[in-house]
Amino acid sequence: MDFDAPYSRKGSYSVKHDGLVEKFGLTGEDWLPLWVADMDFPSPQVVKDAIIKRAEQGAYGYVGGYQSQYKGIVSAWFDGRQDLQVEKKAFLVNDTIVAGINRMIRTFSQKGDKVIIQTPVYPPFHSAVLNNDRELVCNPLKKTATGYEMDYDDLIAKIDGKCKLLIFCSPHNPVGRVWRLDELEKLWEICSRHNILIISDEAHADIVYSGHKHINFLNVASQAKESVIVCTSPHKTFNMAGLQISNLIIPNEHLRHAYAKMLTREGYAEPNIFALVACMAAYGKAASWLDELLVYLEANRDFIAQYLAREIPQIGYHKPEGTFLAWLDFSALRLAGEKLQELVLRQAKVVLNAGAMFGVEGNTFMRLNFACPRAQIEKALERIKKALS
Numbered sequence: 001m002d003f004d005a006p007y008s009r010k011g012s013y014s015v016k017h018d019g020l021v022e023k024f025g026l027t028g029e030d031w032l033p034l035w036v037a038d039m040d041f042p043s044p045q046v047v048k049d050a051i052i053k054r055a056e057q058g059a060y061g062y063v064g065g066y067q068s069q070y071k072g073i074v075s076a077w078f079d080g081r082q083d084l085q086v087e088k089k090a091f092l093v094n095d096t097i098v099a100g101i102n103r104m105i106r107t108f109s110q111k112g113d114k115v116i117i118q119t120p121v122y123p124p125f126h127s128a129v130l131n132n133d134r135e136l137v138c139n140p141l142k143k144t145a146t147g148y149e150m151d152y153d154d155l156i157a158k159i160d161g162k163c164k165l166l167i168f169c170s171p172h173n174p175v176g177r178v179w180r181l182d183e184l185e186k187l188w189e190i191c192s193r194h195n196i197l198i199i200s201d202e203a204h205a206d207i208v209y210s211g212h213k214h215i216n217f218l219n220v221a222s223q224a225k226e227s228v229i230v231c232t233s234p235h236k237t238f239n240m241a242g243l244q245i246s247n248l249i250i251p252n253e254h255l256r257h258a259y260a261k262m263l264t265r266e267g268y269a270e271p272n273i274f275a276l277v278a279c280m281a282a283y284g285k286a287a288s289w290l291d292e293l294l295v296y297l298e299a300n301r302d303f304i305a306q307y308l309a310r311e312i313p314q315i316g317y318h319k320p321e322g323t324f325l326a327w328l329d330f331s332a333l334r335l336a337g338e339k340l341q342e343l344v345l346r347q348a349k350v351v352l353n354a355g356a357m358f359g360v361e362g363n364t365f366m367r368l369n370f371a372c373p374r375a376q377i378e379k380a381l382e383r384i385k386k387a388l389s
């Protein structure tokens, strides 16, 4: 696929492009949106073909009879790409990961219990805990000269008998870490010692760059299959978040039944028919498309590093090991909070995510999504450079 080809998503009900008025009151044409974590590329042709074929069938009644074929395709993807061997029944189809995390909080903890997250992190982790009346415990990542790492001492110090869950982000949005086995083992050891259930959100697992390997949390230790839940979806990988389908991997039967009961109680029955056929086409037929995409995204990631080093060295940037998200640090420019957002938005007319949304640690940061044609990124960086001069 030609990922450089200009591609407009305007007028397609895309929040990234068409939501600018509703979200920010931005009217007019001149905005460069590099915020929301979806891609400005079309999904693989095989996904589009599957949706069109199903649409042409013409009847859109209740869904069923797909389990065996569907789970065969999904589990083969995880076996092939992540060396994960679990029984097919361990996979539960679900709507979105965010809805899943909210339900898991309700299923596996009580009001007033504590839930740990590692900030700065994906904003719905914060809101899922707070909206379900659980107590939020932040275990901030440690910033080092080369990027970020987990702070195990802080984690241990904060754990008490009320801590029931840890929502883990792997690879990590927004800092872009792809966690090593020794890091995951250490986290697992601490959580299992304190009976804390790990909910590992692996939404970005397929977007990993050379020299790094995503490790599915269920492969961290033989006992992990007892007390870890892994959340996955084809949304980021194949640009299909609008379809709303995810796969939760819950090998522990007791946990799986409890979650399935919560799904039923909340009225979720079957996936949307278009999401179902799209997911099967993506995992079944689009592996080579993803391999091509990764080459392009890695070059975008490196382009940003080169541009910033040459033109705006005051902006701090560690190349992400995974995800298509660049976590840009403006602290050397003494820019933070609303002042930083205003400058990038109103002067540069570039729409990024404000770092503060991810936790107080993100106050001097902005998150730039580089899953778009390279020319767009260059234009955005040029505008930011001009606004800063």
Ligand SMILES: Cc1ncc(COP(=O)(O)O)c(C=O)c1O
Pocket (backbone or CB within 6 Å): 037, 095, 096, 097, 098, 099, 122, 169, 173, 201, 203, 204, 233, 235, 241, 245, 246
């Ligand atoms: C870590 C993480 N989890 C989940 C999601 C969203 O997943 P879903 O669309 O399945 O809710 C995102 C989207 O940016 C994400 O970054």
